[in-house]
Amino acid sequence: MFHKEGNKIILITFIIVIASFLLVDNFIAITWLRVLLMVTLLVFLGLILQFFRNPKRNTVLNNNQVVSPVDGKVVVIEEVFEKEFFKEKRLQVSVFMSPINVHVTRYPIGGNVIFSKYHPGKYLVAWHPKASEENERTTVVVENETYGKVLHRQIAGALAKRIVNYAKAGDTAVQGGESGFIKFGSRVDLFLPLNTKIKVELNQKVRGGESIIAEVNE
Structure with missing residues (x-):
């Protein structure tokens, strides 16, 4: 498919x-x-x-968990100051996609899309420290009552010249459902609440819509 x-x-x-x-x-x-x-x-x-393959993924819907939005390798897990939407400290988890990975972007949580914005920009290599702020990118924020607000950001890489974003403010997001597509190498950043329990490690390979990135820390 x-x-x-x-x-x-x-x-x-x-x-x-x-x-x-x-x-x-x-x-x-x-x-x-x-x-x-x-x-x-x-x-x-x-x-x-x-x-351009689009394999079927079996997402187990769970409002207490964040699933990986894409296939790839975890390259960043750190506390950062998110400047665009939250304007406060968040836990950032970044997944890098090589050209051989599936490039469908999926909603990490279910809920309401409360923010969606496209930014034109540069095409620095996806792992460049400034790629998250200077490259072509889209920012989407989904909110639900259990997890709160989760931001995922599609970031174009040196080869990616087009980001497709289906999310619009006011949409209902289904966890694991398609939120976009990035053509060729790229990465996706997740920004999570500070009290989140991270369930992945650096360099771990993850599958979009299936791998658990984080869960509510009870």
Whole structure:
């Protein structure tokens, strides 16, 4: 199953690959070179298809927990001052996505979308310290009665030139449901209440909509 954001790119890629196959087959006489070019075209097609895959995820709905919004690796767990919405200290958990990860962004908690804003910006590498404030990004805040307010921020990387954000203020968010898509390498930051109990470690691999990032600290 492929994500709708990839439909146009996948179609164009198929056309290019088929046209290139015909050209290679008709105009390249050297057998080893013809085979090499065809294999390269198939690998390219495979990379595009795997990037836009959209596997089904089984989210266990739980208002006491925050699930990972994306697939990837946890690269930041620290207390920071969140400047845009909360304007106070929060726990930040960041997940980095490589080009081979699924790039669907999912709601970390269920509730009401109370804030959604797009920011144009630079394309620094996603792990750059200033990427969260200077890169192209979107900020979404969801609130529910159990967990309070949770902010997740899509951040474009050096390769990502387009962030897609479906969340609008006033929407009802379903935990694990799609909130957006980021094309190519990127990262997502989560900003959580200070009394949150973090359930992941640095460099841990997580799955969007399934891995538990944090829970209410009772």
